[in-house]
Amino acid sequence: MTARAFRAWVAALVLVVASTASAAEPLGSISGTVRTALGATVPLANVGPVVVFLATPDRAQPVAVPADSPEISQKGARFEPPFLLITAGQTVRIPNDDSITHNAFSYSKPNAFDLGLYPKGDARTITVREPGAIRIFCSIHKSMNAVIFATPTPWHALAAADGRFRLADVPAGHYVISTWNERLPPVTAAVDVVAGEASVVSLTIPASGG
Numbered sequence: 001m002t003a004r005a006f007r008a009w010v011a012a013l014v015l016v017v018a019s020t021a022s023a024a025e026p027l028g029s030i031s032g033t034v035r036t037a038l039g040a041t042v043p044l045a046n047v048g049p050v051v052v053f054l055a056t057p058d059r060a061q062p063v064a065v066p067a068d069s070p071e072i073s074q075k076g077a078r079f080e081p082p083f084l085l086i087t088a089g090q091t092v093r094i095p096n097d098d099s100i101t102h103n104a105f106s107y108s109k110p111n112a113f114d115l116g117l118y119p120k121g122d123a124r125t126i127t128v129r130e131p132g133a134i135r136i137f138c139s140i141h142k143s144m145n146a147v148i149f150a151t152p153t154p155w156h157a158l159a160a161a162d163g164r165f166r167l168a169d170v171p172a173g174h175y176v177i178s179t180w181n182e183r184l185p186p187v188t189a190a191v192d193v194v195a196g197e198a199s200v201v202s203l204t205i206p207a208s209g210g
C-alpha cells in the first residue's frame with residue numbers, strides 16, 4: 001500500500017467509526033441491590049416478584065417499545081406464567097391451551113379489559129397502554145389469577161433472591177429508578193446513567209407503607 005493509499009484508508013476508517021458512534025445512543029448500565037429497611041436483602045421467595053424499573057422524566061426522544069408479544073397461557077385451569085413483566089405499549093397474547101373454556105378480565109384501571117369466553121385453541125390479545133399492575137382473573141374459575149406489571153420504559157428487571165439487579169444498555173441520561181412489589185411499598189431514587197459506565201444504586205424499601 002502506498003503512503004497516499006494508506007492515508008485514504010485511514011480517513012475512510014475514521015469516517016466509518018464516527019458514523020457508527022453517532023448512529024447509536026451512548027449506553028451505560030445500572031446495577032445494585034434492593035433491601036428492606038430492616039437491613040436484610042428482600043426475601044424474594046416470600047414476597048413475590050420485586051421489579052426494578054426506570055422512568056425518564058426529562059428524555060426528549062420517545063422510548064422504543066419491544067416488538068415481541070409475550071404470552072400468558074390458560075392451562076390446567078391456571079394462568080401460566082402467573083407473573084409477567086412487560087413494557088407499556090406491548091401486546092400480550094392469552095391463548096387457551098386448556099381442554100375447557102376460559103375467560104380473562106381485569107378491573108385494574110386504566111388497563112381494565114374483558115376478553116369474554118373462549119374455547120380451547122383460541123387466543124385473544126390485550127395491548128397494555130399504560131404503566132402499572134394489571135390483576136387478571138377468569139370469570140368461570142375463581143382460583144385463576146395472574147399479574148402483569150407494565151413499566152414506562154423497557155429498562156426493567158426482576159431483583160434476584162439476594163436483592164441484586166442489573167439494567168443494561170441504558171442510554172446516558174437522568175432517570176428515576178423505582179421498585180414495585182404486590183405487597184411492599186415502592187421506593188424511588190434519582191439516578192444518572194453515564195456512557196460506558198456502571199452506576200451503582202442501593203434501594204431500601206421502607207418497613208411499612210409510605
Ligand SMILES: [Cu+2]
Pocket residue numbers: 077101102103138139140141144
Ligand atoms: Cu377459567
